[in-house]
Amino acid sequence: MSAPGSRVARLSWRDRRLHRHDARGLRLTLVAAATVLVLAPFTLTLLVLASWSPLRRLDQTVTEALVGYGSQHPAWARALNVWTDVFGPMPLRLGALVLVGWLARHQARQLALWVAVTMTVGGLLGPLLKLLVGRPRPEVPLTQAVGLAFPSGHALNAALAAGVLLVVFRPRAGRYAKRCAVWAAALLLAVVTGFSRVALGVHWSSDVLAGWLLGAAVVAATAAGFTVWRAPPPQRSTPAQRSTASKR
Numbered sequence: 668m669s670a671p672g673s674r675v676a677r678l679s680w681r682d683r684r685l686h687r688h689d690a691r692g693l694r695l696t697l698v699a700a701a702t703v704l705v706l707a708p709f710t711l712t713l714l715v716l717a718s719w720s721p722l723r724r725l726d727q728t729v730t731e732a733l734v735g736y737g738s739q740h741p742a743w744a745r746a747l748n749v750w751t752d753v754f755g756p757m758p759l760r761l762g763a764l765v766l767v768g769w770l771a772r773h774q775a776r777q778l779a780l781w782v783a784v785t786m787t788v789g790g791l792l793g794p795l796l797k798l799l800v801g802r803p804r805p806e807v808p809l810t811q812a813v814g815l816a817f818p819s820g821h822a823l824n825a826a827l828a829a830g831v832l833l834v835v836f837r838p839r840a841g842r843y844a845k846r847c848a849v850w851a852a853a854l855l856l857a858v859v860t861g862f863s864r865v866a867l868g869v870h871w872s873s874d875v876l877a878g879w880l881l882g883a884a885v886v887a888a889t890a891a892g893f894t895v896w897r898a899p900p901p902q903r904s905t906p907a908q909r910s911t912a913s914k915r
Contacts, residue, residue, distance in 0.1 A: 812869035818877035825860035826882025
C-alpha cells in the first residue's frame with residue numbers, strides 16, 4: 668500500500684494544488700484565493716465610497732424591484748423576514764459555539780479552534796468595515812434594521828457559516844449524495860440569507876455581494892493558516908502491538 672505522499676507526488680501540478688495531503692500546495696492555493704477574494708470587496712468598497720454611478724443605479728434598480736414585489740406580496744415578505752431572523756448573525760454564532768463544543772468533545776480541537784477563530788475574525792471585520800464606509804441603508808425597508816449598510820452582516824455571517832459547514836461536514840459526509848446535501852445546505856444558507864436582505868429593503872445588492880466575498884475570504888485565509896483539511900496522521904504502533912499482530 669503506497670503512502671499518501673507518494674500518491675501526491677505522482678499527481679499533476681494542477682491536481683496537487685487542491686490535494687488534501689499536499690499541505691504546501693493547498694495552503695498556497697487558499698492564500699491566493701483569499702487574496703483575490705479580499706481584493707474584490709476592497710474594490711467594491713472603493714466604488715461605494717466614490718458613489719460610482721453604474722453601481723448606484725444597479726443597486727437602486729434591484730432594490731426597487733424586489734421591495735416592490737415584497738410590498739405587493741406580504742406573505743412572501745413575512746417568510747423572508749422569518750428566514751432572516753432564524754439565520755441572523757447571532758443565531759449562527761450560537762450554532763457555531765455549539766459546534767465548537769461538539770468538535771472539542773470529539774477530539775477535533777484544531778478544527779474547533781478554527782471554527783471559533785473564523786467566526787470571530789469575520790464578526791469583527793464586518794462592523795469595522797461598516798464604520799469605515801458609513802453607507803446608509805435603503806430608505807423604504809419592509810422590516811426594521813439598525814446600523815449601517817456596507818457590508819451586509821447577515822450575508823457575511825451566512826458565508827462564514829456556509830464555509831464552516833463545508834469544511835467540517837463535507838469530509839465526514841461519506842457518500843456522494845450526502846456530500847451534495849452538505850453543498851446544497853451551505854449554498855442555500857448563504858444565497859437565501861443574502862437575497863432576503865435585499866428583498867426586504869434593508870441592504871443594497873452590493874452590500875450583500877461584499878458580505879459574501881469577505882466571508883469567503885476569511886474562510887479561505889483561516890483554513891490556510893490552520894490546514895484544517897488534512898487528515899490526522901496515522902498513529903505509530905508500539906513494539907508490543909507489532910509483536911501481537913505478527914502472532915495472529
